[in-house]
Amino acid sequence: MIRLVGVTKSYTVGDQVVRVLKGIDLEVHKGEFVALMGPSGSGKSTLMHILGLLDQPDAGTYELNGQSVSVLTARELARLRNESIGFVFQNFHLIPRMSALRNVELPMVYRGVPRAKRRARAMELLERVGMKDRMHHLPNALSGGQRQRVAIARALANDPPLLLADEPTGALDQQTGAEILGILQDLNAAGRTIVVITHDPHVARAGQRILYMVDGEIVREEARDEHR
Template identity: 60%
Template structure:
């Protein structure tokens, strides 16, 4: 599903070339549930951005579903994101003047799906995450957990094979966090590949594999048993 070969990423900060990723090689198989952990500044968010085709590596090769996306232009990367990847972020990123239903429809508008099909699929996705009675509510009328469920519904509505979640429970209380992580577990059980970036060991326990990143490198061993995080 995901194969990174010697990925580096550097940025110019003034006159200094700052290296954030320093040669990462990684494989994530289809159907895995993987957590990426690391301290602040470790490079885990930059790694997530490259996996999500939100950024391009400075050097190295990235294969997503056997497709080498390393050197794609912005238009090609946008196509991959829309067709193959669902995103869930810490701050939800819902449009405040649109209902839950309309927010979920957005990715399908960009995909050119008809209005009738958009509505039917958006309703189905919201029912799936337990929001059948909140479809027409605006985001400010929803709790934090409900907003994140809308974000999950939006992420899955185009039926992607890969879900990327960046600190998805960071703005939620512990009980709501459990509910949200259970949603990701259900999606994974249905065959969706799930990759979660987190600094919380409680969240990482839901994954089958935890990848530790420090100083732009993957620490060895990359496979950490759930029991070691308890």
């Protein structure tokens, strides 16, 4: 599903060029659950932004489902991102003035899904993540765990084959984090490909593979097939 070869990324800070990614080679197969770990500043978030088509590398190639993304226009990238990738963030990124239901509907609005169909889909997804009784509440009336459940439902709105999660349990207590991790594991068991950034070894151990990043490079890989 994901193939990166020689991906580099640098940023200019003042008069200095900071090399953030230094030739990343990575393959993630359909249906895998891959965890990405590393200290702050190791390049994890930059790599996640590239995987999510939110940024582009300076050099190297990125293929998503066999398609080279470097040849796509900005509009084509936006469409591919909306159709193929779901995002889950540590701080949820829900729109405060919209109910849980409307937050989940939003990606389908951008895709042009008819109102009745997207409403039914959003209700189904919220029920699936245990939010049936809270779907009409605004985000500020929900707990952190409930907001993350809404965020997961929103990420699934367009039924993307790939889910990218950046510290999905980082803002939650241990029990709530375990519940969110259970949802991600269930989604993976149903065939969804998941890549998660985490500082939590317990979350990382949920994946089949753990990749360790240091100073812009993947320095080690740990296979965890036994968790299945």
